[in-house]
Amino acid sequence: DVKVTQSSRYLVKRTGEKVFLECVQDMDHENMFWYRQDPGLGLRLIYFSYDVKMKEKGDIPEGYSVSREKKERFSLILESASTNQTSMYLCASSLNFPGTEAFFGQGTRLTVV
Amino acid sequence: AQSVAQPEDQVNVAEGNPLTVKCTYSVSGNPYLFWYVQYPNRGLQFLLKYITGDNLVKGSYGFEAEFNKSQTSFHLKKPSALVSDSALYFCAVRETGSARQLTFGSGTQLTVLP
Numbered sequence: 401d402v403k404v405t406q407s408s409r410y411l412v413k414r415t416g417e418k419v420f421l422e423c424v425q426d427m428d429h430e431n432m433f434w435y436r437q438d439p440g441l442g443l444r445l446i447y448f449s450y451d452v453k454m455k456e457k458g459d460i461p462e463g464y465s466v467s468r469e470k471k472e473r474f475s476l477i478l479e480s481a482s483t484n485q486t487s488m489y490l491c492a493s494s495l496n497f498p499g500t501e502a503f504f505g506q507g508t509r510l511t512v513v
Numbered sequence: 514a515q516s517v518a519q520p521e522d523q524v525n526v527a528e529g530n531p532l533t534v535k536c537t538y539s540v541s542g543n544p545y546l547f548w549y550v551q552y553p554n555r556g557l558q559f560l561l562k563y564i565t566g567d568n569l570v571k572g573s574y575g576f577e578a579e580f581n582k583s584q585t586s587f588h589l590k591k592p593s594a595l596v597s598d599s600a601l602y603f604c605a606v607r608e609t610g611s612a613r614q615l616t617f618g619s620g621t622q623l624t625v626l627p
Binding site: 404409431433435440441442443444445448450456458490492494498499501502503504505506507509 | 603
């Protein structure tokens with residue numbers, strides 16, 4: 401089975417801190433994604449990466465950056481956390497084929513205080 | 514730009530009754546369509562997808578979905594609901610030719626009443 405693992409289930413950070421969310425997949429997938437999930441808004445794409453060191457902005461990239469130095473690992477970085485970034489963050493990966501499904505990690509619930 | 518609409522925030526159904534969770538989409542080309550389920554404090558689990566071919570797609574846990582191109586819909590169905598089906602359901606779309614942007618709907622909370 402495909403496994404996508406996010407480093408933390410729950411995080412509490414202070415306003416202004418730099419926050420790293422880590423994601424690792426074990427299926428050699430080309431594509432990796434970071435989504436943010438908020439009630440009533442569904443999942444919104446923050447960034448995705450289609451290859452090592454390659455990235456594209458999603459729908460809501462402001463306040464975030466990403467890093468993909470190795471194929472299996474995709475990191476989301478909050479440069480200076482703010483309370484409006486309190487949310488559930490979901491990482492996903494997929495093959496680089498449009499008809500393939502994405503596989504999701506268990507999510508990281510981040511609270512910024 | 515592609516988009517997905519799930520018109521119902523909440524669907525309630527009695528156990529044993531059929532259930533339908535609605536989804537409509539908008540893409541400029543042909544769509545690939547997906548349904549996912551999310552249980553509390555968990556990630557999303559893949560249920561089924563439509564790529565091409567038969568308009569009725571069967572997936573995990575007895576779920577199926579019907580692709581209707583003229584109505585741009587991809588409704589999720591199950592003939593007999595279980596209490597354990599209670600969860601948050603998401604529809605998603607991706608345009609053919611692009612493996613990148615997967616766009617999700619806002620989600621529908623399904624509650625199956627015993």
